[in-house]
Structure formats: structure tokens, C-alpha cells
Amino acid sequence: MRLSSIIFLALILISCHKDDDPPEVKNTLSNGIFVLCEGLFQQNNSSLSWIDLNSGSIDTDFFSTQNGRFLGDTGNDMKKYGSKIYIIVNNSNTIEVIQSKDGKSVKQIPMNNGNSGKQPRSIAFYNGKAFVTCYDGFVDVIDTASLTVTQRIPVGANPEGIAVSNGKLFVSNSGGLNYPAVDSTVSIIDLTSYQELDRVVVGKNPGAIQVDSEGDVYVIARGNYGTIPSRMVRINALNLSVEQTFSFDASGMALMNNYFLISYYNYSTQTSEIRLFNCLTESIENNSFISTTYFTTLYGIQYDASTDKIYCLDAMNYTNTGYVRQFSSTGVFEKNYHVGLNPSKLIVYE
Numbered sequence: 001m002r003l004s005s006i007i008f009l010a011l012i013l014i015s016c017h018k019d020d021d022p023p024e025v026k027n028t029l030s031n032g033i034f035v036l037c038e039g040l041f042q043q044n045n046s047s048l049s050w051i052d053l054n055s056g057s058i059d060t061d062f063f064s065t066q067n068g069r070f071l072g073d074t075g076n077d078m079k080k081y082g083s084k085i086y087i088i089v090n091n092s093n094t095i096e097v098i099q100s101k102d103g104k105s106v107k108q109i110p111m112n113n114g115n116s117g118k119q120p121r122s123i124a125f126y127n128g129k130a131f132v133t134c135y136d137g138f139v140d141v142i143d144t145a146s147l148t149v150t151q152r153i154p155v156g157a158n159p160e161g162i163a164v165s166n167g168k169l170f171v172s173n174s175g176g177l178n179y180p181a182v183d184s185t186v187s188i189i190d191l192t193s194y195q196e197l198d199r200v201v202v203g204k205n206p207g208a209i210q211v212d213s214e215g216d217v218y219v220i221a222r223g224n225y226g227t228i229p230s231r232m233v234r235i236n237a238l239n240l241s242v243e244q245t246f247s248f249d250a251s252g253m254a255l256m257n258n259y260f261l262i263s264y265y266n267y268s269t270q271t272s273e274i275r276l277f278n279c280l281t282e283s284i285e286n287n288s289f290i291s292t293t294y295f296t297t298l299y300g301i302q303y304d305a306s307t308d309k310i311y312c313l314d315a316m317n318y319t320n321t322g323y324v325r326q327f328s329s330t331g332v333f334e335k336n337y338h339v340g341l342n343p344s345k346l347i348v349y350e
Helices: 003-015 062-067
Strands: 032-037 047-052 075-081 084-089 094-099 105-110 120-126 129-134 138-143 148-154 159-165 168-173 185-190 196-201 206-211 217-221 231-236 241-245 252-256 259-266 271-278 283-286 298-304 309-314 321-328 333-341 343-349
Touching: 032 075, 032 321, 032 333, 047 062, 047 333, 062 094, 075 120, 075 343, 084 120, 094 120, 120 159, 129 159, 138 159, 159 206, 159 217, 168 206, 168 217, 185 206, 196 241, 206 252, 217 252, 252 298, 259 298, 271 298, 298 343, 309 343, 321 343, 333 343
Parallel strands: none
Antiparallel strands: 032 047, 032 343, 075 084, 084 094, 094 105, 120 129, 129 138, 138 148, 159 168, 168 185, 185 196, 206 217, 217 231, 231 241, 252 259, 259 271, 271 283, 298 309, 309 321, 321 333
């Protein structure tokens, strides 16, 4: 047997839910956490973990349990809108739409343009529509009633992050497939006409994008992972201009009331940082808000207002099954949840 086959088999066995009996199919979900686990690129092993906070049990193959099939290749984003959850499965070129009450599939939306995959990346919602960035240079508009693509809006090269503010859609154009000749712009789309109004220059290789409590838009320009450092940039959503570039390193942002939790992972040193940024004063309040001794590979961070908890996602060097590390809103560690391979997004149920 070839080494690649042995590694692939081992990863499947590691990521599988181990129990004496098959997991019970659940009909109503409450008091738990959905965790989207990316898996490994081209291995078709993305998964959905369900953390049952009532019993303390964790089903790392929840999607397969409920639907009798695999989720697909490289789960990239997951958000809830109305009674449904939308899961972006990038390399499978699909959007999996599931019922939030039980995780059962409603529809698998194909994301192809002829014979070519659109490579969907991220999703945002506004006024009954879903907006999906696609790596082929478009934002797709999906009607959330019919679950069909109704329009394609051209933007910059290889768009990634997407956010809504002040009746407009802000899209970070990474140009990642053209590296080192990456893009450096954010497309601004009017959500009445679905037309691109402008593109603002924010810095090389923009990725994550987030809106603060006042409606300002922040984007992380990731640079070139070497001589050009990653920087957070603030866009005024009213006059559509760049107003500030911050001097600290940043990889991701999570909104927590009037604050951002700024995460940074240094690929060279394999070290992490989590800062507390005050969006009202536009300043860092704490450069070491959460101790990074709890992480092996910080892969994402989210805050949930309903539980007032911070959830940090640890990819464990990308080859072992990962963890959700739970913290209080003051940055105090509380507990761990062992989930699937490369956890990246989560949704909390009360």
C-alpha cells in the first residue's frame, strides 16, 4: 500500500466518531454547538460536529449520521439564516443547506459555471438573499426561498471575505491565485441595484472582513506572509474611504459587543496572539487578552452573545482532530471540546 493511502486511511479513522453503538439520529436540536470542520483539501472529509451540552457527548460525524452521506471537500464557511444553516463546501463546489432544527439536508446547491467550479468561499445575508463570494471573480446572489442562484455580480480577483453595512456589500478581493501578483481592493456593491459602486485599495491580499457595532468595515490585508506584514484596515461605510491602517499583525477578527478579538497566527514561528481591540476608541486594550499556551494551531475565534462565551478553534497542526477551547468573555479558560479535523466555524444553540 502506498504511503499516501496509509496516511489517508489513518486520517479517516482518526476523524471518525468512535462508539459501541451507532449515533442516534436527532430530531430536535437545542443547547449545543455545531462545529464545521474543514478536513483536508481533496480528501472529501469535511465534517459537522455536534456538541451536546446537555449530555456532554460529541458526535464528530453528525452530518453523516443525519443524512447518510459525506458533507464534501473543504468546508469553508457556515452561517444560520432563518430556519436554515448554509455550509459553503469549497472544493466540492456546493452549498449545503440544512434545517437548523435537526441538521437534515434541505438542498445541495451546485456551484458550477458550465464545466468549471466556482469555488465558493464565504457567505453573508441581506433582505432574503444570500451573497456568496466565488473564486472565479463573482459574488453569487441566492434567493433563500427558492434556494437558487438568481444573479452573478462581477468583482475583483478571487474574492474571499464578505460583509454587509449601510445597505452595501463589502467584498475583499484577494487575488490569491495570482500570487505574488495579488489583488489589493475591496469591492463595494449597492444592495438595491446589485451593482458595484467602487473599489477601494486596502493593501495586498485582503481576506477577513468584519463590521463593528458602529457600522465601520474592517478588512485584514494579509500582505505576502514575509516582507509585507498583515495589517487591519478600517473603511468608513458612509463615505466609502479608507480611514486608518493599524500597525499590529492580524489574521482574523471576531466581534464581541464593542470590541474585536484580533487573532494572529505566525506561520514562521507557529505562535499565536489574541488581542482585545476597542472599536469605539480604535485602540488595543490588551495585547495578550487570552493566553496562547492553550493552543497548538489557532485556526479561528468566535464570540457568542447568547452564552457570553469566547470559542477558539485549534487545528492541532492540521493533521490531528481538533479542539474548541471555551473561554469566558473576560478571557478566562473554561473547558475543551474534542471535535473533527481542522475546526473553523461554529454556531451555538441555546
